[in-house]
Amino acid sequence: MKKLLHIIATPRTEESRTLQVSQVFLKVFTEKHTDWVVEELDLSNEQLPFLTAKRVDGKYVLLGGKDLYGELKEAWQEIVAHIERFKSADAYLISTPMWNFSIPYSLKHYLDVILQPKYLFRYTAAGVEGLVKNKSMVVITSRGGDYTSPKMHGADFQEPYLRFVFGFIGITDITFINAQPMDMGETLQAQKIKEAQARAKELALQL
Numbered sequence: 001m002k003k004l005l006h007i008i009a010t011p012r013t014e015e016s017r018t019l020q021v022s023q024v025f026l027k028v029f030t031e032k033h034t035d036w037v038v039e040e041l042d043l044s045n046e047q048l049p050f051l052t053a054k055r056v057d058g059k060y061v062l063l064g065g066k067d068l069y070g071e072l073k074e075a076w077q078e079i080v081a082h083i084e085r086f087k088s089a090d091a092y093l094i095s096t097p098m099w100n101f102s103i104p105y106s107l108k109h110y111l112d113v114i115l116q117p118k119y120l121f122r123y124t125a126a127g128v129e130g131l132v133k134n135k136s137m138v139v140i141t142s143r144g145g146d147y148t149s150p151k152m153h154g155a156d157f158q159e160p161y162l163r164f165v166f167g168f169i170g171i172t173d174i175t176f177i178n179a180q181p182m183d184m185g186e187t188l189q190a191q192k193i194k195e196a197q198a199r200a201k202e203l204a205l206q207l
């Protein structure tokens with residue numbers, strides 16, 4: 001069985017606009033791909049390890065080309081478990097609202113935990129090399145405002161950031177579905193959710 005890791009970065013459940021789109025994607029995807037399982041990682045219910053001074057020391061040990069040892073290795077157990085869980089997936093679905101023009105802190109915290117040298121990337125003479133290869137990702141977002149017009153592009157730090165950060169570790173096959181605007185009137189919201197759900201269905205059938 002192949003695994004789709006569904007990373008959820010909204011604390012809202014039934015009320016979530018993002019998840020209303022993701023649920024359509026998952027329904028069609030699982031109906032079509034019966035050889036795939038979906039594993040859920042709900043970041044709002046996850047006790048992510050804090051990056052204490054000791055844990056950050058570990059990052060510099062790895063950046064220096066050495067392996068973790070002794071107390072540092074112990075302090076990194078939870079970090080390594082999260083990295084291994086991430087790497088065990090064959091593809092990813094991220095469900096995230098826009099928060100303050102970017103991503104919610106739970107998702108940033110998760111990225112700070114898993115993006116580690118030797119595990120997800122390494123520096124070589126030729127530059128950085130992402131170590132997560134041949135994996136694809138779908139990112140479903142929802143936003144209160146509308147960032148589709150060229151004059152609003154500069155305020156969208158969410159899609160460019162996620163594309164860059166995942167590209168950095170080797171994931172470049174990324175498709176975004178952005179439901180927007182969600183907070184500029186109920187009629188528009190209902191219409192844009194429907195449009196995003198139609199795209200999600202189409203994408204799940206294409207994959």
Ligand SMILES: Cc1cc2nc3c(=O)[nH]c(=O)nc-3n(C[C@H](O)[C@H](O)[C@H](O)COP(=O)(O)O)c2cc1C
Nearest residue numbers: 010016017018097098099100101142143144145182
């Ligand atoms: C803390 C917080 C910050 C937000 N910041 C933005 C923002 O910068 N730009 C925007 O367009 N919408 C912003 N919103 C609105 C959400 O992106 C929007 O309501 C989204 O649909 C919520 O998704 P959800 O229902 O899946 O949680 C913010 C909402 C919250 C709760």
